[in-house]
Amino acid sequence: xxxxxxxxxxxxxxxxxxxxxxxxxxxxxxxxxxxxxxxxxxxxxxxxxxxxxxxxxxxxxxxxxxxxxxxxxxxxxxxxxxxxxxxxxxxxxxxxxxxxxxxxxxxxxxxxxxxxxxxxxxxxxxxxxxxxxxxxxxxxxxxxxxxxxxxxxxxxxxxxxxxxxxxxxxxxxxxxxxxxxxxxxxxxxxxxxxxxxxxxxxxxxxxxxxxxxxxxxxxxxxxx
Amino acid sequence: xxxxxxxxxxxxxxxxxxxxxxxxxxxxxxxxxxxxxxxxxxxxxxxxxxxxxxxxxxxxxxxxxxxxxxxxxxxxxxxxxxxxxxxxxxxxxxxxxxxxxxxxxxxxxxxxxxxxxxxxxxxxxxxxxxxxxxxxxxxxxxxxxxxxxxxxxxxxxxxxxxxxxxxxxxxxxxxxxxxxxxxxxxxxxxxxxxxxxxxxxxxxxxxxxxxxxxxxxxxxxxxxxxxxxxxxxxxxxxxxxxxxxxxxxxxxxxxxxxxxxxxxxxxxxxxxxxxxxxxxxxxxxxxxxxxxxxxxxxxxxxxxxxxxxxxxxxxxxxxxxxxxxxxxxxxxxxxxxxxxxxxxxxxxxxxxxxxxxxxxxxxxxxxxxxxxxxxxxxxxxxxxxxxxxxxxxxxxxxxxxxxxxxxxxxxxxxxxxxxx
Numbered sequence: 001x002x003x004x005x006x007x008x009x010x011x012x013x014x015x016x017x018x019x020x021x022x023x024x025x026x027x028x029x030x031x032x033x034x035x036x037x038x039x040x041x042x043x044x045x046x047x048x049x050x051x052x053x054x055x056x057x058x059x060x061x062x063x064x065x066x067x068x069x070x071x072x073x074x075x076x077x078x079x080x081x082x083x084x085x086x087x088x089x090x091x092x093x094x095x096x097x098x099x100x101x102x103x104x105x106x107x108x109x110x111x112x113x114x115x116x117x118x119x120x121x122x123x124x125x126x127x128x129x130x131x132x133x134x135x136x137x138x139x140x141x142x143x144x145x146x147x148x149x150x151x152x153x154x155x156x157x158x159x160x161x162x163x164x165x166x167x168x169x170x171x172x173x174x175x176x177x178x179x180x181x182x183x184x185x186x187x188x189x190x191x192x193x194x195x196x197x198x199x200x201x202x203x204x205x206x207x208x209x210x211x212x213x214x215x216x217x218x219x220x221x222x223x224x
Numbered sequence: 225x226x227x228x229x230x231x232x233x234x235x236x237x238x239x240x241x242x243x244x245x246x247x248x249x250x251x252x253x254x255x256x257x258x259x260x261x262x263x264x265x266x267x268x269x270x271x272x273x274x275x276x277x278x279x280x281x282x283x284x285x286x287x288x289x290x291x292x293x294x295x296x297x298x299x300x301x302x303x304x305x306x307x308x309x310x311x312x313x314x315x316x317x318x319x320x321x322x323x324x325x326x327x328x329x330x331x332x333x334x335x336x337x338x339x340x341x342x343x344x345x346x347x348x349x350x351x352x353x354x355x356x357x358x359x360x361x362x363x364x365x366x367x368x369x370x371x372x373x374x375x376x377x378x379x380x381x382x383x384x385x386x387x388x389x390x391x392x393x394x395x396x397x398x399x400x401x402x403x404x405x406x407x408x409x410x411x412x413x414x415x416x417x418x419x420x421x422x423x424x425x426x427x428x429x430x431x432x433x434x435x436x437x438x439x440x441x442x443x444x445x446x447x448x449x450x451x452x453x454x455x456x457x458x459x460x461x462x463x464x465x466x467x468x469x470x471x472x473x474x475x476x477x478x479x480x481x482x483x484x485x486x487x488x489x490x491x492x493x494x495x496x497x498x499x500x501x502x503x504x505x506x507x508x509x510x511x512x513x514x515x516x517x518x519x520x521x522x523x524x525x526x527x528x529x530x531x532x533x534x535x536x537x538x539x540x541x542x543x544x545x546x547x548x549x550x551x552x553x554x555x556x557x558x559x560x561x562x563x564x565x566x567x568x569x570x571x572x573x574x575x576x577x578x579x580x581x582x583x584x585x586x587x588x589x590x591x592x593x594x595x596x597x598x599x600x601x602x603x604x605x606x607x608x609x610x611x612x613x614x615x616x617x618x619x620x621x622x623x624x625x626x627x628x629x630x631x632x633x634x635x636x637x638x639x640x641x642x643x644x
Contacts, residue, residue, distance in 0.1 A: 004337035004590060004617050005257060006264075006557035008597065010608030074612035078604035146475045146562070148604040151397020153474075 010075050013067060013084055014141050020063040020088060021214070024095035025135040027056040028207055032124050034102055038111055050106045053098050060095040064088050078148060079221045087217040091138070093210040094131050101203050110196055113189065116181055120201075123174040127204055130171060130211035133164035137218050144221070154222050161215040171208040175201055231643055232516040235314050239516075242321035243509035243531075244538045249328050250340050250501050251542025254589060255281055256550035258493050258570075261593075263555035265479075265566045267486035270551050276487070277494045277543055282536035284498025284581075285506075288424045289535065291584035292500050293527050295365075296344060296507025299584065301352050303521045305360035310515045315639040316355055316632070317508035320347035323631035324504070327624065337613075339588035342621040343628040344504040345369060350629025351636040372585040373621065376576050377595025384572035384599030387412075391564055392603065395478070405481040406460055410453040412485055412571065416492050418449035419575050424499075427582030452488060459484045475564075482563035489570035496577035497589050498539065504586065506535035561597075565605045569596040591618060 030049050037045035067088050071081055104110060112120045137160040140153070147153040178201050186194050259273040268276065306312050324343035331338040345366075352360050395404040422445035425436055436444070460481050469476040510527045561569075573589070573596040580587045594617050601609045 004594060004613070005261060005561075005597070006554050007337075008594060008610055008613040008617065009557075009561055009606065010610040012560045012607035014607055071608075072610070072612070074610055076598075076601055076609040076611050077607065078601075143474050145607050146473075146564070147396045148392055150392070152399045152401075153397075 010072075011070050012145070013071060013077075014145055016063060016067045016070070017084070017088060017091070017141060018138055020060055020067065021091045021094075021135045021138040023056055023060045023063060024091050024098075025131050027053045027060065027095045027098040028128050028131045030056075031098060031101060031128060031204070031207075032121060034105060035112065035121060035124060038105055038109070039114075039117055041111075043106075043109065046102075046106055050102045053102045057095045057099040060092055064092045078145065083217065083220055087138075087214065087221075090210055090213045090217055091134075094134070094207060094214075097203055097207050097210065101200065101207075104196070104200065104203075108196060110193075110200060112197070112200075113185065115185075116178065119174070119178060119181070123171065123178060123201075124204055126167060126171050126174060127208040127211075130164060130167045130208035133160060133167060134211040134214040136160055137164060137215055141218075149222055157218060157222065161219055164212060164215045168208045168212040171205060175205040234643075235318070235516045236513050238318055239314075239321070239509045239512035240534060242318060242325060243505045244534055246321055246325045246328075246340075246344075246505035247502065247535045247538025248542035248545075249325060249332070250505060251281070251539035251544075252546035253328070253332050253542075253550060254340060254501055255494065255497060255539060255543055256547035257554060258497055258589065258593060259490060259547075260551045260554035261493075261561060261566045261570060262486050262490040263551050264557065265483065265486060265561055265563045267483035267563050267566070268490065270548060270555065272487075273490070273551055274543055274548060276491050277547075278540045280491045280494035281498035281502070281539045281543070284495035284500075285502035285536040285539065286529070286532045288427065288495070288499035288578065288581050289502045289506075289532060290527055291427060292503035292581050292586050293507045293510055293532070295369075295584040295586055296348065296503050297511040297527070299365050300345070300348050300362060300369075301356070302360050302362050306356055306521050309356075310519055310521050311644060312356055312640075313515050313521050314512050315636055315643065316348070316351035317511045319351050319355075319632045319635035319639055320344060320628075321505075321508050322635045323347040323350070323628050327627050327631055331624075336620060337590065337617040338620050338624045339590050340501055340504045341586045341588045342373070342624040344508070345586060346625035346628030347632035348508070349625075351632040353629075354633045355636045355640070369586060372580060372587050373591065376580055376585075376587045377591045377598075377618070379595075380572045380576040380592045381595040381599030381602070383575060384568050384596040385603045387572055388565065388568040388600045388603040388605045391568060392605075396475075396564065401475065401478045402465075402481070405478045409460060409481050409485045410457045412567070413453040413456040413488050414449040416449075416485075416488055416571055416574070417452035418445045420492050420495060420578055421445040421448040423578045423582045424495075456484055456488060479563050482567055486563040486567045486570065489567045489574065492574040493570045493577075493593075496574035496581065498536065499581035500577050500587060501589055502532070502535040502539060505538060506531050507586075509534065560607060565600050568600050568605070569593065572596040572599060588621065591621075594618075 030053050034046055034049040075081060137157060140157045143153045144157060182197050255277050259277045262268050263270055263273050324347045327343045328340060349361060349366060394408050395401050398404045422441060425441040425444060463480050465477045510531050515521055573593040576592050577589055600606055
């Protein structure tokens with residue numbers, strides 16, 4: 001049964017985008033538990049969590065491809081198609097990074113030195129917080145579409161993004177202080193481990209960076 | 225009924241059957257598509273949609289369908305050119321009904337977005353040009369009709385754009401959209417009822433033998449606007465805020481308020497649709513009946529009420545038998561046309577259609593509604609519109625007209641061979 005109306009109204013990208021960030025964020029939320037398990041030498045649990053993250057990353061990938069496939073060039077939308085495609089790309093990075101971090105920890109049986117542990121966990125959790133704020137901001141997309149990206153609703157989203165920026169700045173500070181500490185311990189640790197510790201800190205910080213970029217992308221939608 | 229022609233009764237029965245079939249097709253497809261907007265946005269249930277459509281399509285056909293019916297019946301073909309051959313007109317109109325009916329059946333099977341209006345106008349022009357001669361066609365009138373096909377989607381789009389902009393500024397962008405919605409939505413209700421009533425009184429009612437003066441017309445229109453908005457305001461006041469759903473989507477309750485409005489605009493659209501598209505089925509029937517009875521091709525006689533009723537009933541049966549399935553399928557697919565958008569498109573389309581009906585222009589209600597939806601999209605109201613599909617919809621009449629014309633030419637010569 002054909003219908004001109006249902007055919008001409010393309011599938012709205014809003015809900016798929018929201019589902020996607022939700023999945024990517026879920027992958028990131030598993031990171032603190034994985035570090036905790038690693039430091040307790042519970043490698044079975046690390047394996048388990050790693051597997052979960054991998055699955056979530058796969059799901060996010062499928063969703064990303066699905067969103068792209070449903071955004072043909074012939075669509076007329078209130079926001080540029082390119083901006084949406086880039087938004088989903090940055091969202092996906094959150095899931096990708098989580099997977100990379102977890103597999104690195106799993107493969108190298110990576111443990112954070114006890115003297116850094118508490119500070120590091122705090123750092124990871126803050127980075128996950130940034131991802132959470134990003135998710136909350138993307139959750140406002142349906143309201144933004146409803147209001148045509150103008151008016152009072154824009155203020156709500158701007159506030160969320162400002163909070164996201166604040167958290168990201170915090171994580172930057174934490175990242176620097178962790179790096180400085182690793183530097184002071186360089187002589188006491190095996191060089192390869194030092195290398196990977198730096199890498200781990202960088203990649204974890206990247207989760208917050210990508211979350212912030214999600215905010216930037218949303219802001220671009222508002223500006224137009 | 226008295227007949228001047230040999231096969232008079234046969235012609236009238238055939239006309240009744242073909243016309244009824246065409247009306248059935250319109251009810252099954254076009255009407256169902258229009259009502260699906262409201263069902264999809266959860267403004268009304270399928271059952272309510274059927275009841276609303278049945279009442280208002282019928283009312284539109286009978287109260288405001290006269291002008292377009294006369295255009296199809298005697299506006300396109302010059303009565304003088306076939307004064308000596310009344311039978312030719314009968315064969316032609318029967319052929320047109322058959323041609324349009326077959327084409328629509330094929331199109332709806334294939335899922336092509338074709339318009340009943342384009343099919344029937346193409347068919348009438350086709351048989352007249354070949355069966356009678358090109359001089360029998362009032363080309364200036366045909367030109368006007370074609371122009372109206374281009375203009376009406378544009379006007380509907382422009383109106384929808386304006387309406388949705390006002391919704392945006394008055395309600396959606398405000399800090400307290402719910403209070404604003406409760407305040408302004410009854411105004412839109414008033415406008416809907418006022419315009420539709422006014423056009424109907426001024427343009428349609430003379431066909432049912434009622435003539436009112438201007439001040440009377442405006443008074444009645446305003447009265448109907450007030451009554452409708454009061455009823456609407458009552459239902460709006462009963463809407464409760466659903467905290468849980470509101471958390472997920474802050475405009476949940478606001479959309480609920482618009483949903484009440486959409487019941488009214490859906491009724492308006494059904495009325496407008498009835499006033500324009502029913503003519504496609506019954507215009508030819510009216511031409512056949514009056515010619516068969518009098519034996520002459522007359523440009524004067526009015527449309528008999530039983531023929532308008534035939535069209536109205538045909539549509540309602542089409543809706544109830546097949547349209548309900550279309551509504552269900554389509555309704556499930558277009559859930560993201562929310563009431564705040566759907567109403568704007570419906571209001572713009574129905575005003576445009578009713579005005580066209582008042583001036584006797586047989587337009588494509590489908591394309592008018594598509595134009596209106598595009599207008600809402602231009603106002604950044606719709607998350608995604610597939611322009612490729614839109615192009616196909618607008619391009620469809622380029623194919624439909626020659627298809628309707630060729631089919632009706634074939635049927636014309638077959639009928640002529642049988643009865644002539």
